[in-house]
Amino acid sequence: MTRTSAEHPRVAVSTVIFSLRAGDERPAVVLPLVRRTRDPHEGLWALPGGWLGESENLEAAASRTLAETTGLAPSYLEQLYAFGDVDRSPTRVVSIVYWALVREDVSGRLAPENVAWFDAASLPRLAFDHNQIVEYALWRLRNKVGYSRIAHGLLPAEFTLAELREVYEAILGRRLDPANFRRQVDSSGTLIPTTRFRTGNHRPARLYHYNQDVELAERGPLHR
Template identity: 60%
Template sequence: MTLSSSSRSEPSIRVAVSTVIVALRRHPDTGAPALWMPLVRRVAEPFEGLWALPGGWVQPDEGLEASAAARLRETTNVQPRYLEQLYAFGDVDRSPNRVVSIVYWALVHQDEASSVPEDWNVRWFLADEHPPLAFDHDRIVEYALWRLRNKMSYSRIAQAFLGDRFTLAELRGVYEAVLGRALDPANFRRQVEKTDAILPTDETTSGDRHRPARLYRSNPDLAYADNGPLQQGKKPKNR
């Protein structure tokens, strides 16, 4: 017997957004820059009490990026300057109810990270040492960190972690934290100065025991990453 279209049971699929927020903060043991991310404790089933990525439902009147930005403001108070769509996760068994998650990542510098309220249900964790997460968020975080480490070799994405002015040592610290290995300072300087990704300023550091270091800024004509033809005509989110 063939069911008519009116009697056939149609699957119900909901669309959500989640965001992997990554910031550079000091490691509690070594003091060196390390990757951290804020997580949100779930207050309802499924997975009540477990930590998860910040996110929520896409509202009917919102675009995907607008929805991701709105859910970030609501859950963590973060308003990042760098927000990029990462991937779509839609395995049938990833949630008790069929949910497709459009995942973004937000790379934030220290000033933006300081807006996250740390309390009983929002907390910062080392990106590589976080507790087990709800749903398939462990897999999402693993993928996000893999993508970030790969992008370091062909984009200017490292600068998204820094403020308006930074030293070459601070920029090198970003690369070392993301890649998980030390870099030769002289070779790093030569490689960076060959590019047009950063521009020297007439300013130097002051107020510390070390010799003043020149400050650099991001090239305002270049975006942190080339996101393809859909981004053409948009102004870079750089400073």
């Protein structure tokens, strides 16, 4: 398609929003997608998003479009990247993409029609360049979880060490040695044990919460 000089780029804001869903062996990383109801790419699934308002800042637009399309409010939101290849859309569109996290206890609240959850590891063909965008967002998530408290965005306020380890395993796609994980997390000083326990079929497991006064200054236990 030949574009004229009179055609000005439009700015859109999209969001890759990750959550966890219980699986047979470990939780799976999942994300909501929206089925397009008009051309281009009618019928294909796409990331939630919309146009940037004239008097709207980027983060506000990301939160607004996410709420309008999925009804979700993320626990973590960060700008990912700008995608602006000339031929990514029939008209000239630059997308400012955010990535976000929602906890599993709210990830089932998808009221709007044409919205569904998909396993991030086995996506269908998406509209535009959204497969590549999700792939890049997963790469960022896997790298960031190793040196930050990003896992907190997928956990409740209090959690067991096993639940924390499962978050890391789901994101990295591999098993972690429980004893080594416990030892390195305990020595990091980033968690505070509580006096409460999670009870169930196994022996009670102590609950922890993040130490809000500690920021990780070096790479965490996942990559050691």
